[in-house]
Amino acid sequence: MTTRRPIRLEALTIQFDERFQLNNINWQIEPDQHWVITGTNGAGKSALAAVLAGAGELVSGSLSGLPARVGVVSFEAQAELIEAERKKDDADILDVISEGTPVHEMLFKDCADPATARDLVARFKLEYLLDRAFRKLSTGESRKVMLIRALASKPDLLVLDEPFDGLDADTLAMLQQYLATLIETVPMVLVLNRFDEFPDFITDIAYVNQGELQLQVKRDDPRAYAELYQLLHLKTTQLAVPPADPETAIPALDPQQPLVRLKDVGIKYDDKALFSDLDWTINPNQHWQLSGPNGSGKTGLLSLITGDHPQCYVNDIFVFGFQRGSGESIWQIKQFIGYVSSALQWEYRVGTSLRNVIISGFYDSIGLYSKYSDRQRQIADQWLALLGMSHRADQPFNKLSYGDQRLLLIARAMVKHPPLLILDEPCLGLDDMNRQLVLALIEKICAGSETAVVYVNHHPEDRIEGIDNYLALNTPAPTQ
């Protein structure tokens, strides 16, 4: 094995076409590492792999240490090859009908390592199609040919984009085993969607989202690995948000009325206004982002809506059909609201089980103090499945990681399908991974049609797709 240099991508931005670009990629692949790139569809994982094969147009940053010989297998490369074959055909001016290039020629002409190629033909059981034209092969067959070409090219780097796709179980196992014999010889970068397909020799995982390399996780960090699994599960699972409980359904609201109407509202302490003269109307299924510097009163404003601020009784507040201060109870208000904040999480220092935390959302209580129905328990279990936490249903809440607690509280807030979901800095205090998790869950909720989301955040990078109304609070001028 020759001494090799690491491959280094620094602040790299690469343009693919008008529609797609990879941004600010910082990544280093050591010679003894084997990576998986993962992410959702369209996240840019194939693009990142293709960069290693020289694709894309450099916009800024640098890329160094790429070896000369990179063995590539991907749908794009496969499509290109097939396209090239077809062009050859069209360009043929002779009367003879061309069959195109036969497979044996594709494999052995200019082959760097014919012995390996022969060995692999046997392993893939492809002898029967050596004489066929490459472009006549099925997708699965041509993919196998691609694999053999790449593996028999004496590569210094292997880039395999979804190499296991469409392979039957036996072939898959064979290929995995074969790749395992190469780990001392060549670094590998695999693009894979499914965690259960990650070969054992993988040392590192790169998570790509929206054209950015957002997370890098070591295989031997079990906690980060588990979280990444959960994130991918949330991002890719087709599960819809579990249903509401018909028994304890929230009373219907007049769809013509706004959910919330604040008129000239303000909060005052000792004659000092936190904010004043504010109007705000939230209509059904309208998503809002609320922003403002610390101390501008964001949380105060929200607590006027939720009824947690005592001055809600001296302001002109109309919520869910009630004019505040007309004899309604806060539980009549709270039933329409799902609410998540760091303060709630701090309050929620209970040793109760994960399942009970979700069920408590039906009762708007912190802790569970009521007998619940089987149906509610089922719904809670569905939420746990959605979050990838089914196996931990009976564990105590206060033993969960901070990020998992946040996810669970969002599920608690959503369990009753409230017309209004308030997320007060839901990403506060979360690391990258957990932020991604929380945002993924919120996006799922925003995509639904029955809940208006009020999202409080001042980190622009945490923008959520689907939010198109903005309210900004400013630091109030000190009043005398």
Next chain:
Amino acid sequence: MPNNYFNTLPLREQLEQLAKCRFMDISEFSDGVSALKGKKMVIIGCGAQGLNQGLNLRDSGLDVSYALRQAAITEKRQSWKNASENGFTVGTYEELVPTADIVLNLTPDKQHTSVVNAVMPLMKEGACLSYSHGFNIVEEGMKIREDLTVIMVAPKCPGSEVRAEYVRGFGVPTLIAVHEDNDPKGEGLALAKAYAVGTGGHKAGVLMSSFIAEVKSDLMGEQTILCGMLQTGSLLCFDKMIEEGIDAGYASKLIQFGWETVTEALKYGGVTNMLDRLSNPAKIKAFDLSEELKVIMRPLYNKHQDDIIDGTFSRTMMEDWANDDKNLLGWRAETAETAFEKTPAGDVEISEQEYFDHGILMVAMVKAGVELAFETMTAAGIVADSAYYESLHETPLIANTIARKKLYEMNATISDTAEYGCYLYNHACLPLLADFMKGIKSDVIGRGLPVDDNGVDNARLIEVNTALRSHPVEAIGAVLRGHMADMKKIV
């Protein structure tokens, strides 16, 4: 001159009133707050109970405003700020009391006579007057106008808890009562139930009791186990540790936070659980110490209960009120000068388990105090449920206050009545335990038992475990905690 109401009753009725206590079923509260809906509730005083009860009642959809004495309004005192900053209507007695359907007297007990005398003439015909403690009615014999309904709704927790638990969607255990001499329309119970729902109390358990049972048990609990025992125990344990050469900062910290830590175990599984936290030899040691303590202190507990029942306690305390609180203020100053109070907690790490292992004597004192208070109350005819709330249940709550700022904080948080009784207990108990303390060494307070041998005699261990588990406070505790169990697992 005050006229003790309890002492005017025939024995038969005294016994009946003392024994009045029933744990109510949640289904009895199915009417919610409707008995108070649309009625005007005017709270007198906006302190710990006044503010927090008011916030809860308003959040339950009821109409709440505050009548404060003129000086509090003019000087914009804290009580005025509490009410107005929270968006309540505030007014004078003259402005608000005549409009009230129900007046909630939430001023300090010591002021009740003057407050009620000022408010009563302004109350409209047939209205309701409510208390959160029955001292004024029972011990001072306050006579309320015949047309007025008189009820009590007494949360068994400090005001801050009353609010915090409501916000969680829960409540605190609450005692309600109707003053039978003042229930002209027979609506007292309905009003008290609705009021308990409004504060969230019905979710945590409500005892239907009498003014008399509430006062006689409340006084007994607070002056003996709750405040008295913790104060005396703090002073004795601290001095002993210094005498034994233990670092003063360590000793101070072990006590200040030790009460809170060991009594936390009571919340979950009573006295048994608290002792189960100890190693086997330490458990047997704590048990033996507490048995000894119970023998020595039983006469003192009996005396406190007797003085409370026959009115001696309230009479002497009211004499001190009349004497400008000379005793109370003197004793308060004395407490501030004790070595424990003046030694700040050291900057040392003490693990949760170490508070048990090094605080065997403290565990023994809590056990002795809880059991004695419970036994004495039930022997005086108070029902076990009530005796449980007034002893074991409240001990961790009071211990929290010591963790915050030692005895100063405890005495500042509890009522003047409790504080007065606490000092009485302390003065009698210190000399009573002097001999006992001579035999105490740092193995049971400060250093822990030597760890070289953890062996115990099987038969003795079984004996101790059985004795612990079969005490009557454990039986009723298991039932009452069961009402909150499963539900309330707040750590």
